[in-house]
Amino acid sequence: MKISKITIFSSLLMLLFAATSTSCSDSLDLGPIDYYGSESYWKTEAHAEGYIDGIHKHLRDAAWQHTITFGELRGGHYITGTSGDGSSVSGGSIASQNFDANNTGVSKFGDLYGRITNLNLFIARVTDADFIGEAKKNYFLGMVHGLRAFYYFDLYRTYGGVPLRLGIEVIDGELDPTKLYLPRATPAEVMTQIKSDLQKSLEYFGNVNSFNPYGMGNKVYWNKAATESLIGEVYLWNAKVTTGNNTANPDDLAVAKQHLLNVVNNYGLSLQNNFADVFDATKKANSEIIFAIRFDEGEATNAFGQYVYNIGTGQTSNSAYLEDGSLFVDPLQVAGAGSMQRYEYVQGLFNKFDVEDSRRDATFLAAYNKDEEGNLVYRGTHVRKNIGLINNSGIRVWIGDMVFYRLSWVYLTLAEIANMEGDNAKVEEYINIVRERAYGDNWAPEFEFEAGDFTANELAILAEKDKEFVQEGQRWWDIRRMTLTKGGKPLVFTQQASFNGVPILDEATEAHKLLWPIDRALLDNDDALEQTPGY
Amino acid sequence: MDKYAAFALPSTTGFSSITNNNGEFQNKGVELELSGRILKTEDFNWNMSGNITYNKNIIVSLPDNGLERNRQGGSQIYTGNGTETIFVGGYQEGQEPGLLVGYKFDGIYKSVDEIPANLVVQTGNDQGKYQYGPAAYNALTPSQKANAILIEPGDAKWRDINGDGVIDNFDRIEIGNTTPRWTGGFNTNFTYKNFTLYGRFDFGLDFWTYDNARPWFLGNMQGTYNTTTDVFNTWTPENPNAKYPRYVWADQLGAGNLNRTSTLFAHKGDYLAFREISLSYSLPQTIANKLYMQAMNVSVTGQNLGYLTAAPVANPERAYGAGVASGTGYGLPRTLLFGINVTF
Numbered sequence: 013m014k015i016s017k018i019t020i021f022s023s024l025l026m027l028l029f030a031a032t033s034t035s036c037s038d039s040l041d042l043g044p045i046d047y048y049g050s051e052s053y054w055k056t057e058a059h060a061e062g063y064i065d066g067i068h069k070h071l072r073d074a075a076w077q078h079t080i081t082f083g084e085l086r087g088g089h090y091i092t093g094t095s096g097d098g099s100s101v102s103g104g105s106i107a108s109q110n111f112d113a114n115n116t117g118v119s120k121f122g123d124l125y126g127r128i129t130n131l132n133l134f135i136a137r138v139t140d141a142d143f144i145g146e147a148k149k150n151y152f153l154g155m156v157h158g159l160r161a162f163y164y165f166d167l168y169r170t171y172g173g174v175p176l177r178l179g180i181e182v183i184d185g186e187l188d189p190t191k192l193y194l195p196r197a198t199p200a201e202v203m204t205q206i207k208s209d210l211q212k213s214l215e216y217f218g219n220v221n222s223f224n225p226y227g228m229g230n231k232v233y234w235n236k237a238a239t240e241s242l243i244g245e246v247y248l249w250n251a252k253v254t255t256g257n258n259t260a261n262p263d264d265l266a267v268a269k270q271h272l273l274n275v276v277n278n279y280g281l282s283l284q285n286n287f288a289d290v291f292d293a294t295k296k297a298n299s300e301i302i303f304a305i306r307f308d309e310g311e312a313t314n315a316f317g318q319y320v321y322n323i324g325t326g327q328t329s330n331s332a333y334l335e336d337g338s339l340f341v342d343p344l345q346v347a348g349a350g351s352m353q354r355y356e357y358v359q360g361l362f363n364k365f366d367v368e369d370s371r372r373d374a375t376f377l378a379a380y381n382k383d384e385e386g387n388l389v390y391r392g393t394h395v396r397k398n399i400g401l402i403n404n405s406g407i408r409v410w411i412g413d414m415v416f417y418r419l420s421w422v423y424l425t426l427a428e429i430a431n432m433e434g435d436n437a438k439v440e441e442y443i444n445i446v447r448e449r450a451y452g453d454n455w456a457p458e459f460e461f462e463a464g465d466f467t468a469n470e471l472a473i474l475a476e477k478d479k480e481f482v483q484e485g486q487r488w489w490d491i492r493r494m495t496l497t498k499g500g501k502p503l504v505f506t507q508q509a510s511f512n513g514v515p516i517l518d519e520a521t522e523a524h525k526l527l528w529p530i531d532r533a534l535l536d537n538d539d540a541l542e543q544t545p546g547y
Numbered sequence: 548m549d550k551y552a553a554f555a556l557p558s559t560t561g562f563s564s565i566t567n568n569n570g571e572f573q574n575k576g577v578e579l580e581l582s583g584r585i586l587k588t589e590d591f592n593w594n595m596s597g598n599i600t601y602n603k604n605i606i607v608s609l610p611d612n613g614l615e616r617n618r619q620g621g622s623q624i625y626t627g628n629g630t631e632t633i634f635v636g637g638y639q640e641g642q643e644p645g646l647l648v649g650y651k652f653d654g655i656y657k658s659v660d661e662i663p664a665n666l667v668v669q670t671g672n673d674q675g676k677y678q679y680g681p682a683a684y685n686a687l688t689p690s691q692k693a694n695a696i697l698i699e700p701g702d703a704k705w706r707d708i709n710g711d712g713v714i715d716n717f718d719r720i721e722i723g724n725t726t727p728r729w730t731g732g733f734n735t736n737f738t739y740k741n742f743t744l745y746g747r748f749d750f751g752l753d754f755w756t757y758d759n760a761r762p763w764f765l766g767n768m769q770g771t772y773n774t775t776t777d778v779f780n781t782w783t784p785e786n787p788n789a790k791y792p793r794y795v796w797a798d799q800l801g802a803g804n805l806n807r808t809s810t811l812f813a814h815k816g817d818y819l820a821f822r823e824i825s826l827s828y829s830l831p832q833t834i835a836n837k838l839y840m841q842a843m844n845v846s847v848t849g850q851n852l853g854y855l856t857a858a859p860v861a862n863p864e865r866a867y868g869a870g871v872a873s874g875t876g877y878g879l880p881r882t883l884l885f886g887i888n889v890t891f
Contacts (some may be wrong), residue, residue, distance in 0.1 A: 182560045182565070
């Protein structure tokens with residue numbers, strides 16, 4: 013083969029170029045432009061804002077678990093078995109209180125540690141950052157510390173002592189599992205951490221009382237009022253509930269009261285005149301809301317369709333009757349909306365409402381069967397409290413906001429504090445504010461609450477919360493926290509708080525079930541973790 | 548060789564796993580290939596070739612994570628020696644991955660007397676309800692009974708590995724490995740005058756597969772679907788020697804006879820696959836030339852025609868871990884091809 017002169021010449025030329033050109037690494041050492049890696053993020057203010065959006069999106073993903081799974085399913089007011097619509101209900105093992113080492117309800121601590129790690133990362137990267145203005149940085153840090161306290165408070169109430177993960181070891185490059193195992197802290201340590209994060213949140217928020225100082229969204233981002241509400245919730249809990257080595261501390265009542273009064277007075281909040289308006293999907297972020305989780309068309313839908321009958325395979329629609337005797341058909345207009353009844357409340361809860369109470373029909377839609385004489389017999393209920401709206405195409409979309417804190421909750425919590433202080437006048441005042449709004453035009457002296465002794469008041473507050481906060485994640489915490497006598501037996505062990513006369517948990521044999529067990533897979537893979545005591 | 552996989556981290560770190568070099572993995576085996584001409588006469592011609600491989604996978608080493616044998620995953624079961632337990636399956640140093648673990652189905656309780664009076668079965672019910680033998684059930688209070696299931700004639704008998712009268716998560720056995728030890732294939736080419744018959748087969752031997760779809764339908768676990776014809780082979784007082792436990796709507800809300808990984812639905816997955824069979828005919832030279840062609844060949848081919856297997860699953864080729872309602876996959880679609888090959 014002949015090698016032409018041109019070939020030799022051009023190869024020599026190329027070699028020359030290669031030898032004289034500078035090292036390639038400068039041109040090759042590039043960061044990606046079309047996506048972010050951990051080295052290229054955390055450089056601008058927009059990065060921090062986007063991250064805050066992401067944190068709240070994660071909170072939305074965890075909202076159902078926080079509200080329904082942790083806050084409601086164990087409250088004794090859910091049915092287990094078949095719904096009125098004919099479908100089998102979900103969450104049966106949790107609602108039946110069937111907890112043991114094999115049945116843990118949720119796994120991996122409810123997947124909350126991923127969300128906590130995201131908060132830890134924000135704190136690690138932004139606390140000393142200079143790419144974001146001081147005012148905005150402090151506001152965001154107020155949000156993040158508040159949310160971390162929120163998550164750890166859920167973990168504390170559900171599991172007692174939990175591992176206190178406050179760092180970002182894996183992101184910093186630690187991959188050796190033997191160094192990553194973290195044992196469960198004691199309940200007292202967890203409570204100390206929660207209070208510390210709440211304090212930091214308040215400091216960072218400073219004087220910014222606005223719900224939306226940076227135009228990111230009104231009342232759907234964590235705000236100072238939410239932190240103060242959470243402080244009220246945490247300190248009231250800590251004043252009444254003893255968990256492990258963390259004994260109840262009655263001094264915390266005053267702190268709770270102080271911050272809840274701040275919420276009532278300092279944020280321009282007021283009760284809506286009409287109870288149904290609070291959850292109206294066209295009236296989001298109204299005057300009563302403190303903090304809610306946003307759902308919207310084209311963004312995300314909630315799962316409240318699981319409390320409603322189904323058109324298609326459900327049996328209510330063509331065989332049941334409404335309260336006025338007419339055929340059921342489809343009063344909530346859910347045809348094509350994908351509802352499927354997987355959760356239903358017990359009849360006892362529906363029966364608690366007076367007919368004059370506007371909350372009854374704003375919350376529930378009852379279905380009836382007809383017996384041989386044509387009399388209506390109760391069949392089941394469907395929850396219509398938060399069912400979104402009918403969109404432009406005529407289909408119902410489940411886009412109602414999930415409310416975490418609102419003003420009437422603050423009032424009833426203040427009522428509980430007043431009961432602990434023995435202040436009957438205040439107990440009456442707070443309960444009646446809420447009742448008066450509920451009864452609307454039907455308000456009459458016969459419906460006014462009159463205070464009695466501690467037990468009567470405590471049970472009355474529970475009854476009021478039962479009617480006011482259906483689907484809002486209160487009952488399980490309420491019956492764990494409230495007591496039959498001051499400093500006495502938690503209501504979860506009494507028959508007064510139960511709907512079928514049998515205490516929800518048997519104090520002699522099931523006291524350990526106040527806390528949830530952790531799953532076997534978690535224990536098998538992490539040497540340092542121990543099972544919740546009693547399982 | 549290095550194994551590159553998702554390496555599990557403690558979940559309290561906020562991460563479930565990270566992909567990295569995950570230890571060392573070894574396959575050892577022997578492969579044999581043969582081909583030959585079996586028959587050659589003037590009109591007949593028969594060639595065959597085939598290969599067979601024996602392979603066994605062993606995990607040599609795993610990243611140090613403080614657990615015994617640096618175990619990742621796995622199940623804890625009784626050894627049969629009192630309350631002693633061991634971890635089996637998952638990834639463990641020195642062991643073969645792909646182990647199937649499940650309950651041992653020991654038949655059906657045909658009468659009330661056969662049921663141990665104080666038996667307690669703690670697993671199988673999706674709502675966490677325990678199942679009790681007759682005496683144990685009668686000893687419960689009415690509210691406890693509402694939260695419990697009575698074991699009745701027709702329910703499955705599970706082997707109590709440690710003999711303590713309680714069936715729990717540890718009372719399981721190693722069923723077998725889900726990766727074939729022997730794999731291979733062969734093809735044959737048979738020619739008679741102008742006809743050619745070609746067949747291609749492959750096989751996998753010595754492994755277990757699990758029938759996931761059947762228990763879900765048989766136990767009506769969704770609620771509104773129809774059930775399978777196996778329901779005629781379920782225990783009733785008139786049919787006491789049936790193969791399957793008594794039929795219950797929503798088995799996962801009852802005694803969980805079907806709602807658990809067990810030997811009842813585990814099968815040897817050995818299969819022979821009819822991968823391709825092709826019959827072709829080449830036109831005699833003289834006729835082809837008359838049509839101004841050098842050669843013409845017509846053929847009909849069938850592909851993925853089916854399996855010769857004892858396992859009643861749609862696709863024995865796919866390795867399945869167990870679990871209810873994860874399905875056994877769909878069979879590969881059968882294809883029929885018609886071909887004409889013309890040379891000018």
